[in-house]
Amino acid sequence: MPFLNALVRFLGAVVLTYLGLLAVTFFIGRVVPIDPVLAIVGDRAPEHVIARVREELGLNLPLWKQFLIYLGKVLQGDFGTSVLSSNPVMQDIRRVFPATLELATLGTIIGAGIGIPLGVWAAVRRGGVADQMVRVMALIGYSVPIFWLGLMALVVFYARLGWVGGPGRIDVVYEYTLTPWSGIMLLDTALAGEWEAFGNAFSHLILPASLLGYFSMAYISRMTRSFMLNELAQEYVVTARAKGLSEARIIWRHALRNAAVPLVTVVALSYAGLLEGSVLTETVFAWPGLGLYITNSLQNADMNAVLGGTIVVGSVFIGLNLLSDLLYRTLDPRTRTR
Amino acid sequence: MSALLTVEDLRIAFPNRDGDPVEAVRGVSFSLGRERLGIVGESGSGKSQTGRAILGLTPPQAIVTARTLAFDGIDLLKAAPAERRALRGARIGMVLQDPKYSLNPVMTVGDQIVEALQAHENVGDREARERALAMLAAVQIDRPARVFGLYPHEVSGGMGQRVMIAMMLIADPDLLIADEPTSALDVTVQLQVLSILDRLVGERGMGLIFISHDLRLVSSFCDRVLVIYAGRVVEEIAAADLGAAQHPYTRGLLACLPRLGEHRHPLPVLSRDPEWAR
Amino acid sequence: MTELARNDQTWRAWLLSDRPQSRRQASLGRLYSGWRTFSRNRLAMVGLAIILALIVVAVFANALAPYSPYEGDLARTRLLPPSAAHWLGTDDQGRDILSRIIHGSRITLFVVVLVAILAAPIGLLVGTVAGYAGGWVDSALMRVTDIFLAFPRLILALAFVAALGPGIENAVIAIAITSWPPYARIARAETLTVRRADYIAAVELMGASSWRIVFRHIMPLCLASVIVRVTLDMAGIILTAAGLGFLGLGAQPPMPEWGALISNGRLYVLDQWWVAAAPGAAIFIVSLAFNLLGDGLRDALDPKAGS
C-alpha cells in the first residue's frame, strides 16, 4: 500500500511537471514578438480582416481557454505546422527523432560501459591511477565546450587521420539504396544485410557518439566512484569479507549491486543530458536529428517547430525521470511491496 | 587443551592526521582453546579492532603487529591474503553488532547464507539450499523456507541476528568471534539469541570470543574474561572468580552493576586513573 | 622588522582566537581560517589566479590587445596561421584572433556576472521564503522549482531566446531564468536547518516581521552555500552562453563573443583549424578555472561536503 501511495504521488508530480512544461511553452509562444495574425495576413491587411483572423485563431478568447485548447492539441500530438517544411511538426519530429535516439543511446552505452567499471576501479584503488583519471576526466568534461571538442575531433580524426566518416549519418552513395525502416541506421542496414552500408554508417556514428559518450562517462564514473566509496564503507561489506568471499565478488556482487540503485538515476539523467547535448553536437556533425531540427527552426524563427521540439525533449526528460524512479523501486527491495 | 588461537603482544596502530602512528591496541595477549572467552571494556578500548585483527579485517590504514598471532598452528601475520581469506568464514566466523547494517539489503537472506557456504565448499545449489534451510532451523527459525526468500529489511532484529549466526556457522568454523551480538536487540530478544548461540557453540565444540560492554552478561556466559582498558589487558580472570578481581578498573565496573533491592544515590561513577593506561 | 613580525603573530592570534570578543572578530576569524584552508589548495589558487587574470584582461583589453578586434586587413592578413605578428593567427576578415579573444573576455565576464546577480537573488528569495513560511507556500514554491529542475535547461534557454530574439542580453535572461532552481533548493535546505534555531525564535519574540527575519537573519546564513553553488555553476553558465553564441543566438556579429568566434571558425576548421581552436581553448581555461575555484570554495566553506 505505501508503495501504491508513493507511486500515485509521484505520478501526480509527473503530471504537474508536464503541465508546467506546457504552460511554459504556451507562454513562450505568446510572448514571441511576431504577431501570428500579421504573419498570416501581412501588415497591410484591413482592420476587419485582422479581426476575423484573430477570431479564427482563437486569440480573442480568455487566456485560460486558449491554454486549454492548446493543451488539447498538444496532447493529441498536434504541434501545428512548420513554416520551414510546411509539414505538421509532429511528422517532421517523427522523421528526425530516430537519428538523435541512435546517437544518444550509443553515447550512453559508451559512457556507462566504460564509466561504471572505471568508477568502481577508482573507488577500489582510491588515490591510484584510475582515481586520478576519473578526477581529471570529470574536470575536463565539466569545463570543455562540447561543440568545440567535436570540431577539433573532426579535424583530427576525420580530416587529418581519416579514421572516421565525416559529417552526416552516412555517405550519399548509400543514402538512396536504403529503405528507412526504423530510422536507426545501424538497424536498418543490418536488417537489409547491407554490411558495407552498415560499416559506413558506423564510421559516421562513432565519432559523435564517442564525444557524447565521453561527457556521459565523465559524469557516470565520478558518481559511480562516490557511490562505491559509500557502499564499501558499509558494515555488510565487513560481513561479506568475514564470510571469506573473494574481493571481486564483494565489489561486483555486493557493493556494486547496492550502488546500482542510485546509479540508475544517474544513468537516466545522463541519457537525458545527451539528448539535450545533441543540440550542439548535431550542429557540429550535421547530424540530421532533433537537435539540428530545433536549431534550424530557431534560425528561421519557425516557432511551432521550436516549441514542438522543446515539448518532445521535455517529455523525454520527464519520461526518463519516471522510468528511473520505477527502476529504482524494482532494484531496491526496501521500496517494494511486502 | 591445545591452544586454538594464540595472541601475544598484539598492537594495532592508526596513522593520525600528521601520519604518525597512534596505537589503539597496545600489547594484548591471550590464548584460547575450545572455550568461551569474554572481552569487556568501554567504548573505544580496542575490543572490536582486536577481534577484526584475528580475521585480518582491520581497516587498510591500520598497522597490525604481534609477537605471535597464530590460529591452529598457522602464523596469521605471515599467511598469504588468499590463505587468510580461506580461513575466514570456513574456520573463523564473526557475528557483527547490528543485523540492520551487517546484512546486504539487496540480497535475500537465503542467498547470503548459501553464498557463505559455497565460498568454501563445492556444493550444488540444491544441496546448499537444503543446508541453509537446515541451518535456519537450527537457529530456531520457525518457517525456514519462508524466511529464506525474505530481504533483510523484512525480518526483525532478533531474526536478523539469528540469520547472521546461521550464516557464520554454516561452514562449520572452529572459532566464532561475536562482537556485541546482542547490543542492538531488545532485551527480551537478547536472551533468546544468546541461548541459541550458547547451544550451538556447545554442540559444535567451538571456541568463542564474546565481545561486550556488559560485564555481567559476559561473566554469566563465558568461561574466562579479559578486561581491556585503553588498548591494554588490565585483568584476565575466570568468570567464576570475578568477585575476587584485583584491578581497580574491574572492581569499579563490578561496583557499577545494580543489584535488586538496592537503593543507590548517587549512582556510582567509574573513576579512572591515568596510570592504568600506561 | 621584528616589530612587524610580532604584530603579525598577534594579528593571527586575534583572528584565530577561540573566544572572539565581538561579532566582527568572529566573522573575520571565520573568513581567515576559511582562507587558510582555501589557500592551501593549490589547484583552487590556480583557478583564482586565472579568474583574476581574466578580470585584468577584460579591464585593460584596449591596452592589451595588439590590434583592433573589429577591423582587419582583408587583402593581406586573411586566415593567417599563428606567427610572431599574430600569435593566434587571423580570421576570415583578417582580424587578429588574439585581440578578438582579449576583447571577448569582457563579454564572458559580463554574462557571468549578470547571470549571477539575476539568478542567485531569485533562488535565494524563493528558497528562504519557502523554507521559512512552510506549509502551502513551501509546497507551491518547491513544486514550481521542481518543475523547472525537471526541464532540459539548454533547450529551454533556446526556446526563451527564440521568443525574445537573439542577442547577448536575451541570452543572459534566458540562462538566468533556467538556472535559479538549484539555488532555491539549497537556500531552502539551509533555511530549514536554521529556522528552528533559538536565536531566530528570539528575534521572533522581539516582534520582528517575517520579512525582516528572512532578509536580515536567514538570507545571510544561506549566502555562503549559494555562492559556492553559483561559482560551481559559472562554468556551466559560460558553456551555455558560448553554446548559444555558437548557434548564433547569443552575441551577434561582429561582437567577439567566444562561442560566436568558434562558430565563425567552424567554416574553415578543416584547413584553418586555429580560427576555432583558440577561442575554444579560452572558454575551456576559464571554465576550468571556475570549476577549480568552486571546488576549493566548497572545501573551505563547507568541510562536510568535501569529496
Ligand SMILES: Nc1ncnc2c1ncn2[C@@H]1O[C@H](COP(=O)(O)OP(=O)(O)OP(=O)(O)O)[C@@H](O)[C@H]1O
Ligand atoms: N578506521 C580507524 N581509523 C583510525 N582510528 C581507528 C579506526 N578504527 C578504530 N580506531 C581507533 O581504535 C580504537 C579502538 O576502536 P574499537 O572499534 O576497537 O573500539 P571498541 O572497543 O570496539 O569500542 P565500541 O565498544 O564502541 O565498539 C578507537 O578508539 C579508535 O581510536
Ligand SMILES: [Mg+2]
Ligand atoms: Mg566495537
